[in-house]
Amino acid sequence: MKNIESLKKEEKNSQLKLKEFKDNYKTLEKELEHLKLKHNNNKNQIERYKNLINIKTRIKNSYEGFYKSIQDFMTYVNKGKFRNIVEGVVVELIKVDKKYVEAINTALGGSAQNIIIEKEKHVGEIINFLKSEKIGRMTFLPMDTIKGRELNSYQKRASQIDGYIGTGDKLVKCNEKYENIFQFLLGRTIICQDIDSGLKIAKSINYSTNVVTLDGEIIYSGGAITGGSKKKTNNLIGREEEIVKLTNKKKELINETNELEERLKSYIEKIKGVNKKLDNQKNFIREKIKEREKFEINYTNLIEDIKIKSEEKAETEDKIQKSISKINSLENEITTGLNESKIINKNILDYENKVKDNDVNLEEVKKEELDLKNKINSLNIELSTKENELKIDNSRLEEIKENITEIEENLDNALKEKSQNEKLIEDSKEKINSFTKSIKDKSEILRDKKTNFTNLRNERKKIQNSIYEKQSQINSINKEINNLQKDVNSLEVKIERYENKLSNTKDKLWNDYEMNFAIAKKFIDEDFSINSLNKETRSLKGEIKKLGDINVSAIEEYEETSKRYEFLAGQRDDLIEARDKLHNIIKDLTDKMHGIFISEYEKINEHFKNVFIDLFGGGDAEILLSDIENPLTCDIEIYAQPPGKNLNKISLLSGGEKALTAISLLFSILKVKPTPFCILDEIEAALDDANVYRFANYLRKFSRNTQFLIITHRKGTMEFVDTIYGTTMEEEGITKIISMNLSEIVEKEYLDE
Structure with a gap:
């Protein structure tokens, strides 16, 4: 059996192992918490990216930031109208490097929202549709008519000046079929680094073409310059690329979260394993403690047994002393008896020697008899083995005979099958011969x-050729x-046109001059010149234009506008009256607010001190108004003097002092x-431990009239609260709320004491 010391050592070792397991468990739990936080952050990021992608795609699909007419027209296009005709809006069909986006956006200007169409012949149809639907005006760029433009030899000299980057069409990526369009739009626009290099380039080419900087300043052909700060607007270029980037980032995050989930699962498994080990170790320790306790009980029992046995030993020792004395007396009697027995033994030996001489012959005979019996037995054994072998050989011989008969029978059957097969071969040969004959035929x-x-086939070819x-x-x-039909049609059209012209001229002659063609023939002027007549009509039209448009409905419009003017004038008077009333109300309210504010300010200031x-354990503090006459609009300054320091503005205090001063102001309000x-969210986070206890103690006093709900991570605050609520996630995705009523625990402890 083990002694108590060895059991105690084993117990200590197992306790150390248990501590190791607990430490491992804590480290695993920390790592698990870290992974969970990362996992949750990734999930939030994925949701954010999803929302961003949805917003960006919605903006892209709804053409937000484009002209209203473009938005309306493109919605029709996306629904299927003119889908085979319209290629898209200019900015949708290009890709631009991030550093050139501002420059290209400025260079394109309004033409960024031009619509590229396949052919010029479709323009009329689209414009009629725009008119019928009252969508508005827009510019179309037909791919079959637009021709690309580039810098002339004089303008190409600009490439030698520092800061020159290239023409706009070279800095955009697009499909080959749109190259002419973008050469037309950007082929003669120079992109440069900054305004200084832009001015040099513009001077070198005598302001003959537009020059745009990377920051979006533009020097127009002719010398006009536009630049300065720009409001951040929703950029139309690169929306698709932005969506692609966001989707890629989202995919990366999803992959990362999947990996994190796998790691979380592995960590959970590890924690389960450690938990099992902890349980096993705890059980092992319990068993060892039980074993030690049993051993201690047995040890005490043994000590008691030893006491009893020692008492018994003393009794037996007395008994032994008594028996030793008896033995000594008996030994004396034995020595006398031995002497007598020696004499008797001598007599017996003499007698036995005589008997031995007679028994020698008898033993030899017995030995011979035994040898003979052994030989007979060995011969019998050999005979039985030989008989068994003979029986085995006979059985084998019978089996061989049976096999021979079977082989003979099989041989007969095989011979019969051979003869049958030979007959079949002959029959098949005859059949093959007959088949070969038929195949030949x-x-x-x-x-x-x-x-x-x-x-x-040859005949068919000849027929096909014919x-x-x-x-x-x-x-x-x-x-x-x-062709003849076309000519006839065109001639018929011309005839109809001329007939229509003739009828129209006849009608005009009659309507304007009340004469027919026969009467008009009399007034034919052979010296008539169409050019002089055109000049005269042009001059007359010019004079008519100078007169301006004739408004037939001017009187009716005047009556309507005069009525509208009277109505609006009445409304204006009502508004002026209402404005004056409102001004009076505002004045009364400001006077009341002024009085209330000053009284409340004085109370807060007094309590604040x-x-x-x-809270600070001394010092001084004050709230001051920068303009006492205008308290509602003036700045409020907070001055604080912590113990042992000068009076300063709150902005000059340390982080902890600022926080505690702000808490003082809150409690004074x-x-x-x-x-x-009242809910306080980590209000004491910036405070040190000593100030946390001050704050918590003061909050405890203040809680008699106000119930506070505090969100905190500081132990000092937790010590003063009545109830603690915490959230935990024992299982993934299931949040559990834990509460602990400290006031009940304190009461129990007080009662126990």
């Missing part, structure tokens, strides 16, 4: 059919007919205007 037939087929010739002739005739002294319930 059929191959001859096939050869004949092939020759017929080739002949027929058909193609005829078809081409028919096509050429049809073309001629179509007292609370400051209580609550004293002036108490509230039944």
Whole structure:
């Protein structure tokens, strides 16, 4: 059995192991908390990116930031109207490097919202649609008519000046089919580093083309310059790229969170393993303690047994002493008896020697008899083994005979099958011969059919060629007919046009001059010149333009505007009257507010001094108005003098002093205007431990009239509260609220004492 010391050592070792397991468990828990925080942050980030992507896609799809007309028109396009005609808005079809975005945006200007279409012939249809739907005006860039532009040889000299980057079309990426469009829009716009290099470039080319800086300043052809600070606007370029970047970031975060989830699972498994080890170690310690306790009980029992045994030993020792004396007396009697027995033994030995001589012969005979018996037994054993072997050989011989009969039977069957197979082979040979004959006959037939087929194919080709010739002739005739038909149609159209012109001139002659063609013939002027007449009409039209547009409904419009003027004048008078009343109300309110503010300010200031002294343990503090005559609009300055320091503004105090001064002001406001319930969110985070205890003690006093709900991580504050609430997540995704009523615990402890 183990002694108590060894058991105590084992218990100590197991306690140390238990401590190690607990430390491992704590480190794993910390790492798990860290991973959970990271996991939650990643989830929040993913949600943020999702929202951003949704917002960006909604902005992109709704064309937010574009002209209203573009927004309305593109919604029709996205629904399917003109989808095959319209390629898209200019800014949608380009990709620009981030550093050139501002420059390209400025260079494009309003043309960034131009719409690229496939062909010029569709413009009329689209414009009619815009008019019918009253969408508005916009600029279209047909791909089949727009031609690219580039710098001339004189303007290309600008590339030699420092700060020159390139023309705008070279800094954008687009599909090859749109290259002409972007050469047209940006091919003659120079992009440069800054305004200084821009001015040098513009001077070198004599202000012959637009120059744009990376910051968005623009020097126009002719010398006008635009620049300065710009309001941050929603940039139209690169919206698609921004969405792609955000989606990529979101994917990266999702992958990271998946990895974190895997790590969390592994950590949870590790914690479970450590928990199991902890439980096992605890059970082991319990068993060891039980074993030690049992051992101690056994040890005490043994000590008692030893006491009893020692008493018994003393009794037995007395008994032994008595028996020793008896033994000594008996030994004396034995020595006398031994002497007598020696004499008797001598006599017996003499007698036995005589008997031995007679028994020698008898023993030899017995030995011979035993040898013979052994030999007989060995012979019998050999005979039985030989008989067994003979039986085994006989059985094997019978088995061989049976096998031979079976082989003979199989051989007969095989011979019979051989004869049958030979017959079948002969029959099949005959069949093969007949088949070969039939194949030969059929191959001859096939050869004949092939020759017929080739002949027929050749005939078909000849017929097809003749058909193609005829078809081409028919096509050429049809073309001629179509051309003639077109000519006839065009002539008919011309005839109709001239007939219409003639009828129109006849109508005009009659309506304007009340004469027919026959009468008008008499007034034909052979010296008439169409050019002089055109000049005269132009001069007359110019004079009409100078007169301006004739407004037929001017009188009706005047009556309407005069009525509207009277109505608006009445409303203006009402508004002036209402304004004056409001001014009077505001004045009364400001007077009342002034009085209330001053009285409340004085109360708060008085309480602020007292609370400051209580919290700081001395010192002085004051709230001052910068303009006492205008207290509602003036600045409020807080001056504080902690113990052992000079009076300073709150902005010059340390972080902890600022926080405690702000807390003093808060409590002074609550004293002036108490509230039944107040929430404080980590208000004492910047305070040191000593000030935390002061704050908590003061809060405890203040809680008689006001109930406080405090969010805190500071132990000093927690010590003074009545009830603590905490949240934990024992299982992933399930938040559990834990509460602890400290006031009940304090009462119990007090009662126990």
